[in-house]
Amino acid sequence: MSEIIKTEALRYVYQTAEGGQKVALDGVDLSIARGEFVAVLGHNGSGKSTLASHFNGIRLPTGGAVYVDSMDTRDPNRLYDIRKTCAMVFQNPDNQIVATVVEEDVAFALENLGIPPDEIRRRVDDALKAVGMYEFRRHAPHKLSGGQKQRVAIAGVIAMMPRCVIFDEPTAMLDPSGRKEVMRVIRDLNSRLGITVVLITHHMDEAVQAGRVIVMHAGKVLMQGTPREIFTQVDALREASLTVPQTIEVLFDLNNQIGSDLPIDALTVDECADILEGYLRPTAAN
């Protein structure tokens, strides 16, 4: 069985403060394969974070089911194994760091697992090296920058050696340089360590880096496919109150306004520049 996360007609309804009911997820069927890098996109209230919290049993389905490595998240006896398989990194780094020294925080999960001290030491060092925070192992977390704190939080979950890591808007509270650091580490986890990555985000430029993009809208999966397939559907994305990457937006608007017929699937600035150059200087291209 190659899929690590599978949802079947997943439905989640919660009580609002006013006593009403709100449907956050309305029949979601998804499957995420081992080793994949999936980005889940959606504007606020689309259900993307609620979906993420189902992937390691923080929330349990109102209807339908979620399977993590074939384990049903509703089975309380498997919850521990589910969380060992599928770790989670949250938005606010301050609220997920438990200890006052970087390396002790990274060791927290391993201590909970009851791993022998020598093995903990080795895995903590490896995890810190993997996120490039080894030199900071004796520092106090509150003195680090946001990006560094988030990398410590990532080290704290990869020390558990999970097969899948879910990132719930990990860069939402970071500055641009912190975002870049964290995205580099996330890509690295997927490509070098082979960890399945599910990235919840509303940044288009982050979703572009994934292998597959899932777009959530009003508790449903609106569309899914490769970044190229998704982002060229500019009208559909705009209807779901999502913007498209600026590189695509420029080309799309240009086509509309001057009636040109440029390909719009530019995912990087370089690709966009090449297309524009080809248009402006037809003879100079190639």
Next chain:
Amino acid sequence: MLRDITIGQYFPGTSVVHRTDPRLKLVLVIAMIVTLFLASGPVSYALLALYILSVIKISGIQPKMVVRGLKPVVFIVAFTALLNLFYTPGTELWSFGILHITDQGIRVAILMVVRILLLIIGTSMLTYTTSPIELTDGLEMLLSPFKKVHLPVHELAMMMSIALRFIPTLIEETEKIIAAQKARGADFESGNLVQRARAMVPILVPLFISAFRRADELAIAMECRLYRGDVGRTRMKQMKFGAVDALTGTVSVIVFAAVIVLGRFGW
């Protein structure tokens, strides 16, 4: 102003004081407090002060930091000094109305100030040089016999460790809230005591709400990192009572014993 609070803070380092077994440090601090109350004259206090100063020296903690940690208690120290100065019976040196200063008063006041300062410096050296996790681990191990009578030792230690972890975060947050409320025209500096206390409400309410939200998120994050209380936990850092610890312990016990003996003779 909030940054002056150093109580409960940890300054990472690699000195002998930092590396001493936290259990030993905890026991020594308790012994030091007892000793401090058995000291009675200038000689015994001087010896204990010398001991604490050498601990600061060896730890490599900047004296500036130690002094800064004393700021919040200046008022208590001054108040105690004045009370002792005016209300200790003895040979009268000076009097004005109901105020009398005696020779004994001056002596007791000075010794009292020294006692309180040493008490605070001595105990803060424990938190300055011991990471909260080591501290709570040490405490947990020292108290572990009480688990037999169902005292939630591990839970208490974990709560304490998290409280210490969030002190700097919440201080930072308080400063942000103060700045935000000032920008909205809040006035914390003028008015009488009652008005100023009332002005604190717009700081405390958002701070509490945020602290609860943080607590909720932290609890979920801890569960996701497989925390389930004291069940089958191990520790990365094993506590080893080594030769250095034995030496530290012996030296400290000799100093404390000397102080107590000197104190018995009133020196």
